[in-house]
Amino acid sequence: xxxxxxxxxxxxxxxxxxxxxxxxxxxxxxxxxxxxxxxxxxxxxxxxxxxxxxxxxxxxxxxxxxxxxxxxxxxxxxxxxxxxxxxxxxxxxxxxxxxxxxxxxxxxxxxxxxxxxxxxxxxxxxxxxxxxxxxxxxxxxxxxxxxxxxxxxxxxxxxxxxxxxxxxxxxxxxxxxxxxxxxxxxxxxxxxxxxxxxxxxxxxxxxxxxxxxxxxxxxxxxxxxxxxxxxxxxxxxxxxxxxxxxxxxxxxxxxxxxxxxxxxxxxxxxxxxxxxxxxxxxxxxxxxxxxxxxxxxxxxxxxxxxxxxxxxxxxxxxxxxxxxxxxxxxxxxxxxxxxxxxxxxxxxxxxxxxxxxxxxxxxxxxxxxxxxx
Amino acid sequence: xxxxxxxxxxxxxxxxxxxxxxxxxxxxxxxxxxxxxxxxxxxxxxxxxxxxxxxxxxxxxxxxxxxxxxxxxxxxxxxxxxxxxxxxxxxxxxxxxxxxxxxxxxxxxxxxxxxxxxxxxxxxxxxxxxxxxxxxxxxxxxxxxxxxxxxxxxxxxxxxxxxxxxxxxxxxxxxxxxxxxxxxxxxxxxxxxxxxxxxxxxxxxxxxxxxxxxxxxxxxxxxxxxxxxxxxxxxxxxxxxxxxxxxxxxxxxxxxxxxxxxxxxxxxxxxxxxxxxxxxxxxxxxxxxxxxxxxxxxxxxxxxxxxxxxxxxxxxxxxxxxxxxxxxxxxxxxxxxxxxxxxxxxxxxxxxxxxxxxxxxxxxxxxxxxxxx
Numbered sequence: 001x002x003x004x005x006x007x008x009x010x011x012x013x014x015x016x017x018x019x020x021x022x023x024x025x026x027x028x029x030x031x032x033x034x035x036x037x038x039x040x041x042x043x044x045x046x047x048x049x050x051x052x053x054x055x056x057x058x059x060x061x062x063x064x065x066x067x068x069x070x071x072x073x074x075x076x077x078x079x080x081x082x083x084x085x086x087x088x089x090x091x092x093x094x095x096x097x098x099x100x101x102x103x104x105x106x107x108x109x110x111x112x113x114x115x116x117x118x119x120x121x122x123x124x125x126x127x128x129x130x131x132x133x134x135x136x137x138x139x140x141x142x143x144x145x146x147x148x149x150x151x152x153x154x155x156x157x158x159x160x161x162x163x164x165x166x167x168x169x170x171x172x173x174x175x176x177x178x179x180x181x182x183x184x185x186x187x188x189x190x191x192x193x194x195x196x197x198x199x200x201x202x203x204x205x206x207x208x209x210x211x212x213x214x215x216x217x218x219x220x221x222x223x224x225x226x227x228x229x230x231x232x233x234x235x236x237x238x239x240x241x242x243x244x245x246x247x248x249x250x251x252x253x254x255x256x257x258x259x260x261x262x263x264x265x266x267x268x269x270x271x272x273x274x275x276x277x278x279x280x281x282x283x284x285x286x287x288x289x290x291x292x293x294x295x296x297x298x299x300x301x302x303x304x305x306x307x308x309x310x311x312x313x314x315x316x317x318x319x320x321x322x323x324x325x326x327x328x329x330x331x332x333x334x335x336x337x338x339x340x341x342x343x344x345x346x347x348x349x350x351x352x353x354x355x356x357x358x359x360x361x362x363x364x365x366x367x368x369x370x371x372x373x
Numbered sequence: 374x375x376x377x378x379x380x381x382x383x384x385x386x387x388x389x390x391x392x393x394x395x396x397x398x399x400x401x402x403x404x405x406x407x408x409x410x411x412x413x414x415x416x417x418x419x420x421x422x423x424x425x426x427x428x429x430x431x432x433x434x435x436x437x438x439x440x441x442x443x444x445x446x447x448x449x450x451x452x453x454x455x456x457x458x459x460x461x462x463x464x465x466x467x468x469x470x471x472x473x474x475x476x477x478x479x480x481x482x483x484x485x486x487x488x489x490x491x492x493x494x495x496x497x498x499x500x501x502x503x504x505x506x507x508x509x510x511x512x513x514x515x516x517x518x519x520x521x522x523x524x525x526x527x528x529x530x531x532x533x534x535x536x537x538x539x540x541x542x543x544x545x546x547x548x549x550x551x552x553x554x555x556x557x558x559x560x561x562x563x564x565x566x567x568x569x570x571x572x573x574x575x576x577x578x579x580x581x582x583x584x585x586x587x588x589x590x591x592x593x594x595x596x597x598x599x600x601x602x603x604x605x606x607x608x609x610x611x612x613x614x615x616x617x618x619x620x621x622x623x624x625x626x627x628x629x630x631x632x633x634x635x636x637x638x639x640x641x642x643x644x645x646x647x648x649x650x651x652x653x654x655x656x657x658x659x660x661x662x663x664x665x666x667x668x669x670x671x672x673x674x675x676x677x678x679x680x681x682x683x684x685x686x687x688x689x690x691x692x693x694x695x696x697x698x699x700x701x702x703x704x705x706x707x708x709x710x711x712x713x714x715x716x717x718x719x720x721x722x723x724x725x726x727x728x729x730x731x732x733x734x735x736x737x738x739x740x741x742x743x744x745x746x
Contacts, residue, residue, distance in 0.1 A: 040693060044700040046681065069668065069693045077671055077689050085685045295442065298450055308419065312458045316450050320413060320442045327417040327700060 003211045005142070005184035007243050011353050015235065015262035018352040021212075021243050023089040023141035024182025025081060028056040030243060030264040031348050033255065033341045034091060036272060039064045040074070040084040043272050044330040045338070047086045053307070053335065054342030057089040057141075059267045062134050063098030066124075067117050071137040079139030091142035091267070092135045094173070094188075095126050097149045097216070097248070108148060110165070128172035132185075136178060144214065145173035147188045152220040159192035166190045167204040174208050184211030186245060192217055193226055195233040202237040212243040215263070219249045224257065231261040252281060252344055256361050259348050271341045275334030278322040280309075282340070283367060289333070294319035307339035308332060376584045378515070378557035380616050384726050388608065388635035391725040394585075394616050396462040396514035397555025398454060401429040403616060403637040404721050406628065406714045407464060409645060412437045413447070413457040416645050417703040418711070420459045426680070426708065427715030430462040430514075432640045435507050436471030440490050440497075444510040452512030464515035464640075465508045467546070467561075468499050470522045470589070470621070481521060483538070501545035505558075509551060517587065518546035520561045525593040532565035539563045540577040547581050557584030559618060565590055566599055568606040575610040585616040588636070592622045597630065604634040625654060625717055629734050632721050644714045648707030651695040653682075655713070656740060662706070667692035680712035681705060 011018040021028040035042045035050055038061045042050050050058065060080055065071060077083050080090055096113070099106060103115035103124075112127030131146035147166035150159050170187045177185040187205035191197030205213060215234060218227045231246070238244055245265035246258050255266055271281065278289040282302035287294075289301075297315035305311075309318060309332035321329035351360035384391040394401040408415045408423055411434045415423050423431065433453055438444060450456050453463055469486070472479060476488035476497075485500030504519035520539035523532050543560045550558040560578035564570030578586060588607060591600045604619070611617055618638035619631050628639050644654065651662040655675035660667075662674075670688035678684075682691060682705035694702030724733035 039697045039699055040690070041697075041699045041701045044704070046701065046704070068697060069689070073669060073689070076669065077687060083687070083690055083693075085690075296446060296449065314450060314456070316442070316446070317413070317456055317458075320456075324412045324414075324441060326412055326414045327703060328414045328419065330700060331417075331419070331704070 003184060003242070004179050004181055005211045005243075007212075007241065009241070011355070013352045013355045013357045014260065016259050016348075016352045016357045017262060017264060018349050019243070019264060021264075022182070023057075023184070024180075025087060025089045025141050026056065028089055028265075029345075029349060031255075031259045031345055031352075032056060032265050033345045034059045034265065034267040035338055035341075036061070036267055036269045037084065037086070037090075038269075039068070040080060042334075042338075044276065044327075044334045045272075047084065049335055050086070050338065051088070053338040054346060055088075055338065057091060058086060060090055060092045060138060060140070061098060062092050062095035062131060062138070063102065065092075065138060066095065066126075066134050067119050071134040075137035075139075081139055089141040090139070092138050092140040092144065093247075094131045094144040094146040095134070096131070096147045099126060100149050100151070108165075110168075112146075113148070128169040129176040132173050132176040141183055142212070143177060143183070143185045145170045145185060145187045145210070147190060147216060149220075150190050150192050150217045152192065152217070152222055154192050156192075156194050156197065159190075159194055160197050163190040163192075163197050163201050167201060170205060171208055174210070186210055186212040186214045188214040188216040188247070189234055189238075190217050193222055193230060195230070198230060198234045199237055202234055206237075206239055210242070212245060212265075213238045214245040214247050216247050218246065219254070219268075224254055227254065228257050228261065231258055231263065235262040252341070253365065255344065256348065256364050259352075260357060260361055271337035272334050275337045276330040278329065278333060280318075280333055281337050285367075289315065289318045289322045291319075301336060302340070305336065305339060305343070307336045309336040376557060376615070377552050377554055378584045378616075380585075380614065382614070384728070386725045386728045386730045387633065389632050389721075389725045389730045390635060390637060391722050392616070392637060394637075395555070396430075396557070397553075398460060398462045398514050399429065401462055401638075402722060404628075404632045404718055404725075405429055405638050406718045407432045407638065407640040408711055408714075409434070409640055409642045410457065410459070411642075412441070413453060415707075415711075417649065417700075417707045418645075420457065422708055423459070423711065424461070426711040427719060428461075428711065430464060431459060433463055433465045433511060433513070434471060435465050435468035435504060435511070436475065438465075438511060439468065439499075439507050440492050444507040448510035448512075454512055462514040463512070465511050465513035465517065466620075467504045467517040467519040468507070469504070469520045472499060473522050473524070481538075483541075485519075486521070501542040502549040505546050505549040514556055515585065516550060516556070516558045518543045518558060518560045518583070520563060520589060522593075523563050523565050523590045525565065525590065525595055527565050529565075529567050529570065532563075532567055533570055536563040536565075536570050536574050540574060543578060544581055547583070559583055559585040559587045561587040561589040561620070562607055562611075563590050566595055566603060568603070571603060571607045572610055575607055579610075579612055583615070585618060585638075586611045587618040587620050589620050591619065592627070592641075597627055600627065601630050601634065604631055604636065608635040625714070626738065628717065629721065629737050632725075633730060633734055644710035645707050648710045649703040651691075651702065651706060653691075653706055654710050658740075662688065662691045662695045662702075664692075674709060675713070678709065678712060678716070680709045682709040
């Protein structure tokens with residue numbers, strides 16, 4: 001098929017790729033990290049600040065937006081880009097994952113999933129066709145096929161049943177998708193931790209043909225080693241010329257390891273959620289700013305970081321904001337964590353460009369991790 | 374006395390004055406509104422954003438800061454300006470008002486006030502000397518004399534006893550204050566709603582000599598009419614060449630009326646607190662953005678406003694943020710409300726400069742007020 005999304009690979013270093021994905025709302029430098037803008041806002045950030053961190057693209061959550069303010073309302077108001085004042089590319093998920101994790105009284109049938117809203121208990125049915133239509137109303141640059149996120153752990157039989165349902169839904173998602181220039185539809189590989197099922201899923205999606213290929217159902221408790229094993233098995237089976245998106249991942253070292261294995265796109269709530277609980281990612285490890293040892297520390301959070309939290313404030317001040325539960329705390333720490341993630345992606349891109357990504361990954365692993373405070 | 378703070382009056386229009394107050398950290402254009410930065414942050418705002426609204430000076434709360442992170446810690450870290458990254462002038466209150474409104478188990482004696490911290494129950498004594506020393510450690514450009522904020526209502530006898538204690542504390546505050554260029558000490562007129570007591574207080578403070586004169590104990594429930602009567606009685610008794618500061622005031626029309634009566638400085642939590650409860654001040658009245666009538670409204674909050682909330686978003690989006698309880702809601706609405714207040718001050722200054730402040734006040738009164746939604 002001719003894709004609605006041009007994807008250009010500039011450099012390949014081992015399995016890692018440096019590229020550019022062109023959408024109706026601009027280009028995405030890959031490997032890319034997408035901040036999560038669940039309810040039409042990246043929590044505690046203005047869109048200008050999100051852009052200043054270096055983000056090219058953000059993610060919106062179909063499940064949340066369909067419930068409030070509703071996709072119909074966003075469409076009437078001119079689409080999600082205009083509504084939330086984010087002029088860049090937006091990827092929307094299909095709602096499948098949140099139906100599993102947030103909604104109540106789910107009933108899964110061949111046609112789709114019926115569930116109760118976690119907001120008001122209303123009974124709602126989400127089908128592949130409905131999910132694709134919602135994402136069209138939102139104005140997504142990248143639309144995700146509707147799938148069932150297989151629970152973890154699952155038996156191979158249950159994982160096969162779930163994956164095959166998702167593959168039938170992928171075909172219906174594609175049939176329902178209105179192809180346009182600058183807009184694309186991604187399929188989602190499922191199959192839990194079973195290499196045979198993952199291979200079957202990848203083949204089914206490749207046969208259908210998508211603008212990009214996501215890997216779903218990981219980072220759900222299987223651990224990094226098993227996640228990397230799945231990537232080792234599945235990434236080589238995905239079309240080389242199309243972007244690969246590892247959904248919901250992850251910690252910084254998860255991302256480095258996945259880039260080494262050929263993944264191009266990521267999203268995760270970790271930097272934003274951590275920013276609201278006083279957890280900061282730094283070049284010397286993860287820091288809990290509530291810890292009393294920061295109370296008198298005049299030093300910056302991360303002296304190598306360019307964000308306002310690091311260039312304009314001390315650890316003592318950030319500690320004070322956390323203790324006083326001031327809104328500026330989540331604002332500054334979210335800004336910092338997203339900057340950390342975007343700088344990591346920029347470093348990865350530079351390393352691939354210089355064909356030194358393996359050395360970068362080794363140096364990154366030596367940086368240090370959780371410091372417990 | 375020779376003041377540590379130069380105050381230049383450029384234009385007088387009726388009783389209203391256009392002026393400039395020069396401090397160690399820069400100039401304040403008067404009439405001025407000071408956003409409240411209680412705990413070393415103007416809630417939900419970065420200092421850059423506070424400055425962008427047009428604020429020249431902010432207020433810090435001695436009571437909150439002495440409890441957390443403590444004045445000693447802020448001094449060790451280089452003072453409040455550096456700690457919170459606000460390079461402009463800072464006025465600190467004396468702690469007296471918050472001791473009355475927030476602390477528990479207060480005991481008022483001639484020496485000072487003993488109370489329990491609302492944070493951890495610790496027993497603390499605040500005296501005029503201690504309050505002045507705390508404000509010195511914070512690095513205040515403008516220090517407030519320690520006073521007892523007389524409860525409202527009070528009998529004339531109780532109000533007299535309270536005011537005379539505050540006048541003795543004002544003398545002790547002045548004795549404890551270390552005069553330096555660019556730094557000043559303001560006395561606080563008390564006396565409740567009793568003109569004779571207010572006059573006695575003003576005379577006592579004028580005899581002592583301060584860099585500025587605050588009017589305390591108003592906006593505590595007496596109503597706008599009685600507040601204006603007190604101003605009519607007291608402002609003419611204050612030294613003409615020194616700034617006058619009406620503490621804790623107020624609503625926009627309170628400020629307009631007080632400027633007409635010769636007040637130069639104001640502070641109030643109203644714009645910031647309202648911003649956190651989805652209340653917005655606009656040129657056509659006060660708006661509650663939680664109201665469902667805004668859900669589909671593509672129009673800006675206030676089309677005449679220059680702030681990001683108004684230039685970049687719809688009422689529908691601001692309504693959505695309020696309903697979803699997203700942090701960006703308080704961020705944008707605080708920014709808006711502070712911009713509204715600063716623009717009002719700029720309009721007042723322009724009107725005085727053009728010797729048209731009475732006409733401005735009449736037009737302002739005709740603008741409309743609460744619209745209930």
